[in-house]
Amino acid sequence: MNVQTPVAAMPMSMPADYYDMTRVRPEVAEAMRKINAMGPVFAARAKAVDDEASFPVANYRDLAEAGFLGLSIPQEFGGWGFSMGEYAMVGAEIAKYCGATALTFNMHNSSMAWSRFMYDMPNLTEAERAEFAPLRARQFTRAMKERAIYSQPISEGGQNWTSKPNQTQCRAVEGGWKINGFKKFASLAGYCDYYTIVCTEVFEGVEPRHEDTMLFVVHKDAPGLTVKGDWDPLGMRGTNSRDLILKDVFVTADDLLMPRGIFGKTLPNWPHMMATLSPTYMGVAQGAYDFTIAYLKGQVPGQPPIDRRMYATKRVAVSKMYARLANMRALWWQAFSEAKGMPSKAEVMRMYAAQYNVMEGVQEITALAIRTCGGQSMLKSLPLNGCTATAAAGR
Amino acid sequence: MLPYTSEIMEDYIGVLALYEMDELDSAPGDEGGARNSLWRGDSGSLKALR
Numbered sequence: 001m002n003v004q005t006p007v008a009a010m011p012m013s014m015p016a017d018y019y020d021m022t023r024v025r026p027e028v029a030e031a032m033r034k035i036n037a038m039g040p041v042f043a044a045r046a047k048a049v050d051d052e053a054s055f056p057v058a059n060y061r062d063l064a065e066a067g068f069l070g071l072s073i074p075q076e077f078g079g080w081g082f083s084m085g086e087y088a089m090v091g092a093e094i095a096k097y098c099g100a101t102a103l104t105f106n107m108h109n110s111s112m113a114w115s116r117f118m119y120d121m122p123n124l125t126e127a128e129r130a131e132f133a134p135l136r137a138r139q140f141t142r143a144m145k146e147r148a149i150y151s152q153p154i155s156e157g158g159q160n161w162t163s164k165p166n167q168t169q170c171r172a173v174e175g176g177w178k179i180n181g182f183k184k185f186a187s188l189a190g191y192c193d194y195y196t197i198v199c200t201e202v203f204e205g206v207e208p209r210h211e212d213t214m215l216f217v218v219h220k221d222a223p224g225l226t227v228k229g230d231w232d233p234l235g236m237r238g239t240n241s242r243d244l245i246l247k248d249v250f251v252t253a254d255d256l257l258m259p260r261g262i263f264g265k266t267l268p269n270w271p272h273m274m275a276t277l278s279p280t281y282m283g284v285a286q287g288a289y290d291f292t293i294a295y296l297k298g299q300v301p302g303q304p305p306i307d308r309r310m311y312a313t314k315r316v317a318v319s320k321m322y323a324r325l326a327n328m329r330a331l332w333w334q335a336f337s338e339a340k341g342m343p344s345k346a347e348v349m350r351m352y353a354a355q356y357n358v359m360e361g362v363q364e365i366t367a368l369a370i371r372t373c374g375g376q377s378m379l380k381s382l383p384l385n386g387c388t389a390t391a392a393a394g395r
Numbered sequence: 396m397l398p399y400t401s402e403i404m405e406d407y408i409g410v411l412a413l414y415e416m417d418e419l420d421s422a423p424g425d426e427g428g429a430r431n432s433l434w435r436g437d438s439g440s441l442k443a444l445r
Contacts, residue, residue, distance in 0.1 A: 297413065312424065
């Protein structure tokens with residue numbers, strides 16, 4: 001970890017405050033401990049990243065050094081082999097300190113998780129799995145040996161890719177394909193090493209179809225790939241989610257993240273994969289609650305040590321925050337502990353409810369935090385401001 | 396008038412969230428009567444009754 005100066009740390013909740021640690025593998029507990037050790041440094045860097053709407057490069061350096069880029073990568077490739085639920089727990093710990101780091105880390109982790117979990121789906125044929133094996137090995141090796149960071153831009157600006165095929169298209173040419181299109185809110189734009197591009201293969205005389213969805217891994221320096229536009233949003237300012245333009249970007253079969261047809265065959269049967277923004281917002285909610293407690297106790301570094309706990313109105317607000325937070329955490333943890341391919345209808349409904357509760361609950365908790373902490377919460381120098389703007393960005 | 400159950404829970408949670416166990420008996424508040432039965436671990440006055 002690259003820590004130049006000691007950081008005055010605000011007291012924060014720890015995993016044992018909200019998880020039954022007897023149900024957590026020691027490796028996962030250790031990963032969360034490492035994040036909580038690095039967290040105060042992430043939090044100290046957050047203001048500059050937010051002010052400049054830049055990217056938490058130094059946090060990624062620390063995460064890579066500690067091995068977190070391989071969190072979801074199978075152990076036979078040198079990774080940690082964490083389950084989706086275990087990843088979610090780690091992601092939520094990062095978000096307590098820096099929402100932008102957690103959200104962009106989710107993008108990298110998702111590319112690794114797709115390669116990991118889709119390969120294990122029971123509805124793949126042996127031939128499909130054999131074709132898949134070298135493709136995922138290539139990406140895992142890049143992440144582990146080169147410490148490559150992946151981005152996963154999907155949004156195309158108002159286009160609903162679940163009801164209509166992706167508008168970014170690829171067309172077969174000699175030796176491969178050429179990709180043309182546009183990605184909106186491409187988190188890590190200009191900072192990652194590879195972009196996982198979801199696109200639709202088009203054929204002469206055939207309407208674009210969902211079943212022709214293709215996933216290619218495109219290097220940041222590939223000819224025809226450009227990052228465009230400014231990035232000056234209200235919240236999540238450190239994600240650097242600018243626009244990505246793809247103009248005749250040439251790719252080959254070696255650049256596929258997974259073989260043709262696998263995406264459509266597997267992703268709809270792994271629905272928890274599309275709920276992976278919620279760890280960030282679970283952590284942001286926890287961070288806002290922790291700040292409120294520290295503020296009322298007079299324990300925020302740099303602030304006068306004023307005890308504000310005697311006010312009954314503030315105590316009631318804290319109780320409402322905790323009651324909401326505990327409720328969110330319990331459902332969310334259960335839902336993520338059930339994450340797998342081919343879940344039951346009940347498991348999917350719980351996951352939808354967890355996602356809904358976390359994304360709504362973080363708004364309520366940050367609003368209560370502002371009411372409880374008063375005018376101080378508006379100061380950009382304090383982390384609650386970042387939590388609130390980040391929560392708003394999750395809407 | 397006795398507080399409602401929800402108000403008692405709000406008081407319990409708020410106090411436990413904001414005070415350490417050894418501070419509970421001295422925590423200020425006007426719901427002291429409702430807090431008599433609050434769980435205090437091994438550090439509270441109920442220990443004397445066991």
